[in-house]
Amino acid sequence: xxxxxxxxxxxxKLGRSVGDCGDITMxxxxxxxxxxxxxxxxxxxGRLNEQGLKLKSYWDGEETVALxxxxxxxxxxxxxxxxxLIASIIDCHGTGTAxxxxxxxxxxEMGTEPPLRFVTASxxxxxxxxxxxxxxxxxxxxxKEIKGRxxxxxxxxxxxxEMCAKGEVIAVQxxxxxxPRNNDCRNITSESDNKPVTTAGEP
Amino acid sequence: xxxxxxxxxxxxKLGRSVGDCGDITMxxxxxxxxxxxxxxxxxxxGRLNEQGLKLKSYWDGEETVALxxxxxxxxxxxxxxxxxLIASIIDCHGTGTAxxxxxxxxxxEMGTEPPLRFVTASxxxxxxxxxxxxxxxxxxxxxKEIKGRxxxxxxxxxxxxEMCAKGEVIAVQxxxxxxPRNNDCRNITSESDNKPVTTAGEP
Numbered sequence: 001x002x003x004x005x006x007x008x009x010x011x012x013k014l015g016r017s018v019g020d021c022g023d024i025t026m027x028x029x030x031x032x033x034x035x036x037x038x039x040x041x042x043x044x045x046g047r048l049n050e051q052g053l054k055l056k057s058y059w060d061g062e063e064t065v066a067l068x069x070x071x072x073x074x075x076x077x078x079x080x081x082x083x084x085l086i087a088s089i090i091d092c093h094g095t096g097t098a099x100x101x102x103x104x105x106x107x108x109e110m111g112t113e114p115p116l117r118f119v120t121a122s123x124x125x126x127x128x129x130x131x132x133x134x135x136x137x138x139x140x141x142x143x144k145e146i147k148g149r150x151x152x153x154x155x156x157x158x159x160x161x162e163m164c165a166k167g168e169v170i171a172v173q174x175x176x177x178x179x180p181r182n183n184d185c186r187n188i189t190s191e192s193d194n195k196p197v198t199t200a201g202e203p
Numbered sequence: 204x205x206x207x208x209x210x211x212x213x214x215x216k217l218g219r220s221v222g223d224c225g226d227i228t229m230x231x232x233x234x235x236x237x238x239x240x241x242x243x244x245x246x247x248x249g250r251l252n253e254q255g256l257k258l259k260s261y262w263d264g265e266e267t268v269a270l271x272x273x274x275x276x277x278x279x280x281x282x283x284x285x286x287x288l289i290a291s292i293i294d295c296h297g298t299g300t301a302x303x304x305x306x307x308x309x310x311x312e313m314g315t316e317p318p319l320r321f322v323t324a325s326x327x328x329x330x331x332x333x334x335x336x337x338x339x340x341x342x343x344x345x346x347k348e349i350k351g352r353x354x355x356x357x358x359x360x361x362x363x364x365e366m367c368a369k370g371e372v373i374a375v376q377x378x379x380x381x382x383p384r385n386n387d388c389r390n391i392t393s394e395s396d397n398k399p400v401t402t403a404g405e406p
Contacts, residue, residue, distance in 0.1 A: 043277050043285040051276040073254040074246050076322065077381065082246040083323045084291025091287045119279065119333075120286045125326045130381060178280065178333060 030056035031064075031096040034111035038179075044092035055089050057096040057141070064097040064141040070133060081131035086165050090155045091123050093139045094169025098151035101143035102173075118151065118171035119178070131157065131164040149173040233259035234267075234299040237314035241382075247295035258292055260299040260344070267300040267344040273336060284334035289368050293358045294326050296342045297372025301354035304346035305376075321354065321374035322381070334360065334367040352376040 032045045032055070040048040045055040057066040066089070074085045095118040102118075103110045131137060137159045145152040150172050157165040235248045235258070243251040248258040260269040271292055279285045298321040305321075306313045334340060341361045348355040353375050360368040 039280060041281060042279050044287045049276055073252055076245050077242060084247045084294045087290035087326055088287025120330055123290055123328045127323055
């Protein structure tokens with residue numbers, strides 16, 4: 001059993017293949033699914049942003065994991081994933097990991113009040129090798145340090161079991177004045193484009 | 204006249220308001236519009252990626268500038284721009300600036316052969332204050348160092364004349380083996396989704 005909770009089975013901890021991650025994602029509720037409605041419109045990971053990427057992050061032992069399959073148009077050059085997309089998923093997986101780790105450090109279940117939600121103070125990405133397009137990429141995070149309202153998260157991005165990028169997110173708890181009110185969210189996505197984007201076929 | 208060329212008028216150099224940037228973008232061809240077809244599918248700045256952001260970067264004296272209006276769904280929380288989008292435009296403006304600055308350093312016009320195209324080795328973003336949604340954001344770059352195949356570019360992102368984020372891109376010339384062949388590009392965007400995204404109303 002992982003130090004961070006009882007959500008992960010021994011088998012899931014042993015393996016790091018995409019198949020094993022699939023098991024993890026089927027057996028848990030994602031961090032982002034605990035966010036309150038008004039905090040669920042993030043383009044990268046909000047479950048209510050219909051045009052967004054809808055990244056979902058989970059515990060896997062002491063690490064966190066997310067799987068994401070870039071869409072065919074998320075390219076830098078043909079065959080390779082766009083670096084800005086990689087930065088985006090590192091960002092969202094980083095802030096999600098910061099929230100989950102802080103709930104854990106405080107001995108609280110995710111989703112309990114008051115909410116813990118993080119914004120990014122800084123983001124650093126090193127692109128190690130081109131990330132191939134057309135396969136799921138695996139994003140792994142680890143909270144390296146929790147200090148006051150700040151959490152430092154290291155993140156790796158791999159495809160075919162090979163690390164393609166690594167990064168660091170410094171996440172800070174969202175200041176109270178930034179917390180949206182519920183009615184701030186009306187029509188966020190319905191006004192977003194004249195011709196709305198469907199998310200059918202989304203990974 | 205700017206040291207970097209004769210493309211910018213005195214008036215354009217003096218001003219940094221969005222209106223002045225509008226003049227610049229009307230009077231020049233964007234860096235990205237010089238990229239060859241097979242290198243023009245980048246999600247962030249490729250002119251041929253119909254689903255992409257189509258960022259366009261220009262000279263403004265010794266600096267480079269781009270204007271971009273995030274779409275309404277590019278949000279982190281209501282009212283504020285998604286940090287991953289900011290990282291993405293810093294990335295593309297950085298590599299575009301690297302290419303333009305290297306052409307200039309070699310005394311060459313952009314678009315001349317052999318092509319100079321850059322990929323990102325590392326990206327760093329500091330988020331200084333939340334970036335308001337609904338207004339054009341101004342991205343400014345400067346090549347700090349050109350050394351061999353590597354260019355270091357500093358970038359700022361501002362809205363309403365206030366700096367919201369700053370970053371640094373270390374760009375390296377794309378290795379020859381990564382250069383796509385022309386037929387690699389077929390159907391990149393036409394196969395991209397079952398329900399294609401329109402770019403109508405794009406900024």
